[in-house]
Amino acid sequence: MQKILNKNDLINYFKSGEKTTNNLLIGAEHEKFIFQLKTKKPINYQEHILPLFRILKENGWNDILENDYIIGLKKDQHSITLEPGLQIELSGTAVKSIHEICKEVNQYLKELKLACSKINLGIIGIGFVPNANLSEVGRLHKKRYEIMRKYMPSVGSLGLEMMHRTAATQVNLDYRSEDDFKMKSKVISCLIPISVALFSNSPIKENKLNGFLNYRTHIWQNTDKDRSGLIPFFFEDSNSYEKYVDFALKVPMYFAYQNKNIVDCTGENFSNFIQGKLKKLPNQIANIEDWGNHLSTIFTEVRVKKYLEVRSADSCSWSGICSIPGFWTGILYDQSILKESFEYFKKWKFKEVQEAYLKVPKQGFDTELYGKKIIEYAKLFIDFSLKGLKNRNILNSNGDSEEVYLEDLKKIVHQGKSLAQLLIDNFEVKYKNNIDLIFNEKAF
Numbered sequence: 001m002q003k004i005l006n007k008n009d010l011i012n013y014f015k016s017g018e019k020t021t022n023n024l025l026i027g028a029e030h031e032k033f034i035f036q037l038k039t040k041k042p043i044n045y046q047e048h049i050l051p052l053f054r055i056l057k058e059n060g061w062n063d064i065l066e067n068d069y070i071i072g073l074k075k076d077q078h079s080i081t082l083e084p085g086l087q088i089e090l091s092g093t094a095v096k097s098i099h100e101i102c103k104e105v106n107q108y109l110k111e112l113k114l115a116c117s118k119i120n121l122g123i124i125g126i127g128f129v130p131n132a133n134l135s136e137v138g139r140l141h142k143k144r145y146e147i148m149r150k151y152m153p154s155v156g157s158l159g160l161e162m163m164h165r166t167a168a169t170q171v172n173l174d175y176r177s178e179d180d181f182k183m184k185s186k187v188i189s190c191l192i193p194i195s196v197a198l199f200s201n202s203p204i205k206e207n208k209l210n211g212f213l214n215y216r217t218h219i220w221q222n223t224d225k226d227r228s229g230l231i232p233f234f235f236e237d238s239n240s241y242e243k244y245v246d247f248a249l250k251v252p253m254y255f256a257y258q259n260k261n262i263v264d265c266t267g268e269n270f271s272n273f274i275q276g277k278l279k280k281l282p283n284q285i286a287n288i289e290d291w292g293n294h295l296s297t298i299f300t301e302v303r304v305k306k307y308l309e310v311r312s313a314d315s316c317s318w319s320g321i322c323s324i325p326g327f328w329t330g331i332l333y334d335q336s337i338l339k340e341s342f343e344y345f346k347k348w349k350f351k352e353v354q355e356a357y358l359k360v361p362k363q364g365f366d367t368e369l370y371g372k373k374i375i376e377y378a379k380l381f382i383d384f385s386l387k388g389l390k391n392r393n394i395l396n397s398n399g400d401s402e403e404v405y406l407e408d409l410k411k412i413v414h415q416g417k418s419l420a421q422l423l424i425d426n427f428e429v430k431y432k433n434n435i436d437l438i439f440n441e442k443a444f
Helices: 007-015 045-057 098-117 143-154 159-165 178-198 215-220 241-250 270-274 288-295 320-332 335-344 350-366 374-392 402-415 419-429 435-442
Strands: 026-036 062-066 069-075 078-082 088-091 121-124 168-173 255-258 261-264 302-304 308-314
Touching: 007 241, 007 288, 026 045, 026 098, 026 320, 045 062, 045 069, 045 098, 088 098, 098 121, 098 320, 098 402, 121 435, 143 159, 143 255, 143 261, 159 215, 168 320, 178 302, 178 308, 178 320, 178 335, 178 350, 178 374, 178 402, 215 308, 215 350, 241 270, 255 288, 270 288, 308 320, 320 335, 320 374, 320 402, 335 374, 350 374, 350 419, 374 402
Parallel strands: none
Antiparallel strands: 026 088, 026 121, 026 168, 062 069, 069 078, 078 088, 168 308, 255 261, 302 308
């Protein structure tokens, strides 16, 4: 008979992710929009994704299938997956340095770009598709996404927009212990409004400025309050693995697996699943893999699996895919900088950070938080990150430390303008409101 999970099993899931100081790894996941070179419009699955995948498979990539339907590709420790609106994402290997992240990014994007060029497709890194309405965006008919499409409108006004028209850059980082987890989750949470401003790149919707710098974050704020946004107890001394377990148990389910098939369990309670009391799957008892699947349906700005996921950055330029993990690594992976950051944020509370988080998609660097504008915090923590990367002293073959990857961020804060603000500044003058010119210039 299958053992019924208890709370310690769920807590130990997170404890099992702990790493030693010498084994802390970094992972990057980055989404991009593929578009038709001639029209600049979104792609569809049959005409564009399948031919693109056929080309990539010639380079050793293999199908990821769901009931004979291709939903992605894999090669070695890498996977290419498709988001609901056919955004393409690379989930890379967890590595030790930003040099390795950047090497992986360059190899992948060069390969993807060459494959796209053979079938007249382009790639762009931006947080929101700027030139198509929801009906024009393609669909991936993956069972999990079909469940979400049905459920999203019942819990928020912009969930379908999130699924189909946004793209992000995510960083995955390890923790060493529960105390380290507490420090890092507090520091990251306090930095989220700063990160949203710094990595904003979604100011255009349907060929017009949308009134936001980071429209993608605004969309997330109106997607599903049960599973998105900031987590209040990350700001409290009582933060713990157990607190996260309690939180995750309260998040309504999306689905469960039965004999490798996905079953719609939207709105049901995972605690009932543990007891074998799901309405859709009576007498089926959850196992630890089900717990991991449930955790993957939580979309907070800081998400916990067996590592911490930071989800606050828009999809960005080619070099940005290196600078974003570089920023977080410098702050979180040097112990002296992590402790200094934690002390800096020690008295920061959820209420004040939440207020800034809600304002920052529109106000960007001008957002005020604890009496300062966010641009001042961005400058300070880029300096913190640079010190942390210098302290790590990990050099590439040219003798460069990881600090080199923050050059773009130094320019951004020096001029006080994010990628979104620069795009807004150029929209009428340089691009003359012509979205095609933006695609021509910003495409990889």
